Amino acid sequence: MKGALTVPGDYIHFKSLVPLHKIPIGIKQWRYYDFGPKVVPPLICLPGTAGTADVYYKQIMSLSMKGYRVISVDIPRVWNHHEWIRAFEKFLDAIDVHHIHLYGTSLGGFLAQLFAQHRPRRVRSLILSNSFLDTRSFSTAMPWAPIVSWTPSFLLKRYVLTGIRDGPHEPFIADSVDFVVSQVETLSKDDLASRLTLTVDTAAVGPLLLSDSFITIMDTNDYCAIPQQLKDELGERYPGARRAYLKTGGDFPFLSRPDEVNLHLQLHLRRVGVEARADLVQGISKGGSGGSHSEENDGREDPDDPPKDDGEPSEGRSTDGQLHPAPESSESHSSDEQLSHARASHLVNEDLAVLFLPHVREIFCLYLLPLYLGSLYITLNYCWKVKQEV
Numbered sequence: 001m002k003g004a005l006t007v008p009g010d011y012i013h014f015k016s017l018v019p020l021h022k023i024p025i026g027i028k029q030w031r032y033y034d035f036g037p038k039v040v041p042p043l044i045c046l047p048g049t050a051g052t053a054d055v056y057y058k059q060i061m062s063l064s065m066k067g068y069r070v071i072s073v074d075i076p077r078v079w080n081h082h083e084w085i086r087a088f089e090k091f092l093d094a095i096d097v098h099h100i101h102l103y104g105t106s107l108g109g110f111l112a113q114l115f116a117q118h119r120p121r122r123v124r125s126l127i128l129s130n131s132f133l134d135t136r137s138f139s140t141a142m143p144w145a146p147i148v149s150w151t152p153s154f155l156l157k158r159y160v161l162t163g164i165r166d167g168p169h170e171p172f173i174a175d176s177v178d179f180v181v182s183q184v185e186t187l188s189k190d191d192l193a194s195r196l197t198l199t200v201d202t203a204a205v206g207p208l209l210l211s212d213s214f215i216t217i218m219d220t221n222d223y224c225a226i227p228q229q230l231k232d233e234l235g236e237r238y239p240g241a242r243r244a245y246l247k248t249g250g251d252f253p254f255l256s257r258p259d260e261v262n263l264h265l266q267l268h269l270r271r272v273g274v275e276a277r278a279d280l281v282q283g284i285s286k287g288g289s290g291g292s293h294s295e296e297n298d299g300r301e302d303p304d305d306p307p308k309d310d311g312e313p314s315e316g317r318s319t320d321g322q323l324h325p326a327p328e329s330s331e332s333h334s335s336d337e338q339l340s341h342a343r344a345s346h347l348v349n350e351d352l353a354v355l356f357l358p359h360v361r362e363i364f365c366l367y368l369l370p371l372y373l374g375s376l377y378i379t380l381n382y383c384w385k386v387k388q389e390v
Helices: 009-017 053-065 081-094 107-118 136-140 145-150 153-162 171-184 189-200 228-237 258-271 278-283 352-389
Strands: 021-025 028-035 043-046 070-073 100-105 123-129 215-220 242-246
Touching: 009 053, 021 081, 028 053, 028 081, 043 053, 043 107, 053 070, 053 171, 053 258, 081 107, 100 107, 100 258, 107 123, 107 189, 123 258, 136 189, 145 189, 153 171, 153 189, 215 228, 215 258, 242 258
Parallel strands: 043 070, 043 100, 100 123, 123 215, 215 242
Antiparallel strands: 021 028, 028 070
16 A cells, blocks of 8 residues: 555536535435436445445446446435435435345445345345355454443554555556545545444345345455355356356456456346446436436535436526546556455454554553543542542
8 A cells, every 4th residue: 555645636526517415314324426427216225334425436437428327425424224225215215216226345245235125126136246154253352342332433543554454566457456445535434343343243144035046246356355155155046147247346346457347237227127327328417417307406415516407306596517437547447467365354353462563552551541541530539528528
């Protein structure tokens, strides 16, 4: 990972065109992007533990220009898989989306399968990338899981970041790692704790009613955080699924190999019957309406975004400018350079002692010492008052 992180030019262009939406649903805060013609059934992207809604910006820009609707969401603060299923269903109801196609990477792929299992009528197809079927191996490798919610933020971030393979990388993979690292820095302590909890919470994907022909498995053939054994188990579960192999790409092929990933996503959507509406691309505005009917704004938009008047929840005023292609990014093409195989992990192979012992002094000074001194002060003050009364 590089010492100084720079913001990609195409990401700046993306942020200038696509509004970020934030809506509260119950006690959950949902943060997401929604871009493309609203008449098209959406492809919903679910990130892994280290990802945010922003990591799929290349897919949003590319596919929306071709007439597809793409929604990219942050995983909200949920603490078990049943809570995730209920929360995600409420989110879909809130944005008035009924039938969906799910693209999930790593943890996002696992959550996509669980939702497809428990809400089969809503999921029309799945694209799974570097994903898994159950959490047993992760919970075994994380013995400190019971105290994850009490762990300081800087330790949780360090735990996640040490799982990302740190070079040597070819330039496009290095850039993808840098971007994801910058996104991890934006996550709060509770965000990280809830995602790690979902990773180790005991659960396994059961049989799906969805036919294997509506599933695409897209994996990278170089190093990956998810052990190969878990990826093989996923392939064995869905023997009739379409397979899409990427020669290289690392843990984040949607950033390092966007052209290949976008092509496989487009082929999948065509195969499962999603018809792109390229004729509506010219009408796509900053609100991402794509020709949908206007409705009253719910007023829940991010205060940093300009007001809009589009019909989707938390979306608003549209502009007359059409969607222009993003400037060519340094991360948009693949390289022929081969990397040595290595297995990293975002969530595993981090020993409890290795994680905590180097920071015992910091934990003691920042957390335990103030608590001890406060308790001592209260005790002495009480004793002094009792002595005065006597």
